[in-house]
Amino acid sequence: xxxxxxxxxxxxxxxxxxxxxxxxxxxxxxxxxxxxxxxxxxxxxxxxxxxxxxxxxxxxxxxxx
Numbered sequence: 001x002x003x004x005x006x007x008x009x010x011x012x013x014x015x016x017x018x019x020x021x022x023x024x025x026x027x028x029x030x031x032x033x034x035x036x037x038x039x040x041x042x043x044x045x046x047x048x049x050x051x052x053x054x055x056x057x058x059x060x061x062x063x064x065x
Contacts, residue, residue, distance in 0.1 A: 016029070
């Protein structure tokens with residue numbers, strides 16, 4: 001993909017810091033396991049944000065849209 005290894009390495013390290021990736025030194029990076037509670041939290045936040053986005057869109061929509 002013609003991408004230098006350094007930016008990719010830094011991105012994976014950031015994901016590790018955020019707890020989204022587990023890194024095995026000199027081997028691999030894998031997606032970290034998530035709990036049912038974490039998944040429920042994500043869906044709760046998405047539900048609230050989608051409701052907010054819909055409300056904001058309906059307030060800003062114009063006849064031409």
